[in-house]
Amino acid sequence: MPQQPSREQIIARYSDLARTAATGGRPSDGGPGAEPDACCGAAAYPAGEPVPEAARRASLGCGNPLAVAEIAPGETVLDLGSGGGLDVILSARRTGPAGRVYGLDASTDMIALATANARQAGAGNVEFLHGHLEEIPLPDRHIDVVISNCVINLSTDKPAALAEAFRVLRPGGRLGITDVIAADGLSPERRRAAEEATGCAAGTVTADDYRDQLLDAGFTTATVQVTHPLTGGALHSAIVKATKPAAPDGVEIRPMRATDAAQVLAIYQEGLDTGHAGFEVTAPSWEDFDAGKLPRHRHVAVDTATGDLLGWVAVSPVSSRRVYRGVVENSVYVGTAARGRGVGAALLTALIDSTETAGIWTIQSGVFPENTVSLALHERAGFRVVGTRERIGRHHGRWRDVLFIERRSPTAGTDH
Incomplete structure (x- = not known):
C-alpha cells in the first residue's frame, strides 16, 4: 500500500509547482492517473475579477473558500496554505484598507510567488508568513476569519492544525474552508490509492471524523457539506464551516x-x-x-x-x-x-x-x-x-x- 507522503515531500512538491507557475507554466497537482479536474484550481472562482495570471495558474484548490467565509470590510483574515496568493489577494479586496490578510505557507517558493503576485495586484494590506499549519506564527485571538483551500488535508497532524486555527481566532471567529474528504466505508488501501490519484489529498478523513476533530479543537458549531465527487466517488470536495464560541470582552x-x-x-x-x-x-x-x-x-x-x-x-x-x-x-x-x-x-x-x-x-x-x-x-x-x-x-x-x-x-x- 502506498505510504502517506511526509511533510518534507509535500513541501518539496508544492515548491516545484510554484517554480513552474513563476516561469509561466501551468502546474498540475494530479498524481499518476489523476482525473483532469481532480483539483479544480481557479475554475471554482467566478470569472471577471482581475488578478495576476500567475496567481490563477498557481491555484490548486478544490473550491472557493471566499464564497464560504463571507469576509467583511475591516476583518483580519488568515489563509492557511496560501500558495500563489489568489485567496489572499481576493480577501484583501473584501476586507478593504481597514482590514488585514495573512497568508501562511510552508514553501518559500510559494511565498516568493505570492508576494510578487500581491505586489502586482496592488494589495498593500497583506503579509505572507513562512510556517506550518500546526505551528502558526501568530498570537492568540488575532484573527477574525480563517480560510483555506484544499490544504488542511495535507497536514500530517490535522488535529494540531485545527487546534492552531482555533487558537488564533478571536471569540466568535469563524473557519470557512474547502477541503478533500473521504467517503464512508473505504478500506485503507482504497483510500490511499484515491489520495495518490487525486494528487491534492493526503491523509483524508470522513465527514464525521472531520466534524469530531473540529469539536475536539474547541469549535462548537461545525458543518461538513459534500460538494462534488473525486476519483469515482472515493473522495469528495467539501465545504467546512465552524465557529469559535463567542464570549464577553476579556x-x-x-x-x-x-x-x-x-x-x-x-x-x-x-x-x-x-x-x-x-x-x-x-x-x-x-x-x-x-x-x-x-x-x-x-x-x-x-x-x-x-x-x-x-x-x-x-x-x-x-x-x-x-x-x-x-x-x-x-x-x-x-x-x-x-x-x-x-x-x-x-x-x-x-x-x-x-x-x-x-x-x-x-x-x-x-x-x-x-x-x-x-x-x-x-x-x-x-x-x-x-x-x-x-x-x-x-x-x-x-x-x-x-x-x-x-x-x-x-x-x-x-x-x-
Missing part, C-alpha cells in the same frame, strides 16, 4: 484540559458551598469528574488577561442504553468573582452549540427551586421546567425539592 471559551483540574474543582466547591448548587457537599476527585463527563462538551471560560478560569460547563450521559445516547445532563458553574459578566450564558450557549453539532437531542438538569439565578440562566437558554420532584433527597439535614428542566433540540432527534 473572556475566551475553550476546551477543558487536565491542567485545568485544580481550578475546575475549586469553582465546583465554591458553588457547592452556597448550599444551592447540588446535593453534594464536596467536589469529586478529578479522576471521578473526568470519568463521568463526556468529551467534546467540556468548556471553560478563561480570563484572557490572567489565564484564570472563570467558570465551566460539562455534560454527563444519563444512561448507557443506546436509546438514550442523545440525552445528557448538564452542569454549569461560575466562580463568585466572575458572576454578572455573562460568563454563564456564554458557557451554556457553547454547550448547546457543541451538543447540537454532535446530534444530542436533549439536555436535562435538576435545579433547586431556591437557585433562581440558575433557573433564569437556563430559561433564557431555552430550557423549560418539566416538573417538580418533591422531597427527592435530604441536604444539610432537610428534605429538598428539585425542579426537573430540559432543553429539546429543534433539529437533532426530530426526524420521523
Whole structure:
C-alpha cells in the first residue's frame, strides 16, 4: 500500500509547482492517473475579477473558500496554505484598507510567488508568513476569519492544525474552508490509492471524523457539506464551516484540559458551598469528574488577561442504553468573582452549540427551586421546567425539592 507522503515531500512538491507557475507554466497537482479536474484550481472562482495570471495558474484548490467565509470590510483574515496568493489577494479586496490578510505557507517558493503576485495586484494590506499549519506564527485571538483551500488535508497532524486555527481566532471567529474528504466505508488501501490519484489529498478523513476533530479543537458549531465527487466517488470536495464560541470582552471559551483540574474543582466547591448548587457537599476527585463527563462538551471560560478560569460547563450521559445516547445532563458553574459578566450564558450557549453539532437531542438538569439565578440562566437558554420532584433527597439535614428542566433540540432527534 502506498505510504502517506511526509511533510518534507509535500513541501518539496508544492515548491516545484510554484517554480513552474513563476516561469509561466501551468502546474498540475494530479498524481499518476489523476482525473483532469481532480483539483479544480481557479475554475471554482467566478470569472471577471482581475488578478495576476500567475496567481490563477498557481491555484490548486478544490473550491472557493471566499464564497464560504463571507469576509467583511475591516476583518483580519488568515489563509492557511496560501500558495500563489489568489485567496489572499481576493480577501484583501473584501476586507478593504481597514482590514488585514495573512497568508501562511510552508514553501518559500510559494511565498516568493505570492508576494510578487500581491505586489502586482496592488494589495498593500497583506503579509505572507513562512510556517506550518500546526505551528502558526501568530498570537492568540488575532484573527477574525480563517480560510483555506484544499490544504488542511495535507497536514500530517490535522488535529494540531485545527487546534492552531482555533487558537488564533478571536471569540466568535469563524473557519470557512474547502477541503478533500473521504467517503464512508473505504478500506485503507482504497483510500490511499484515491489520495495518490487525486494528487491534492493526503491523509483524508470522513465527514464525521472531520466534524469530531473540529469539536475536539474547541469549535462548537461545525458543518461538513459534500460538494462534488473525486476519483469515482472515493473522495469528495467539501465545504467546512465552524465557529469559535463567542464570549464577553476579556473572556475566551475553550476546551477543558487536565491542567485545568485544580481550578475546575475549586469553582465546583465554591458553588457547592452556597448550599444551592447540588446535593453534594464536596467536589469529586478529578479522576471521578473526568470519568463521568463526556468529551467534546467540556468548556471553560478563561480570563484572557490572567489565564484564570472563570467558570465551566460539562455534560454527563444519563444512561448507557443506546436509546438514550442523545440525552445528557448538564452542569454549569461560575466562580463568585466572575458572576454578572455573562460568563454563564456564554458557557451554556457553547454547550448547546457543541451538543447540537454532535446530534444530542436533549439536555436535562435538576435545579433547586431556591437557585433562581440558575433557573433564569437556563430559561433564557431555552430550557423549560418539566416538573417538580418533591422531597427527592435530604441536604444539610432537610428534605429538598428539585425542579426537573430540559432543553429539546429543534433539529437533532426530530426526524420521523
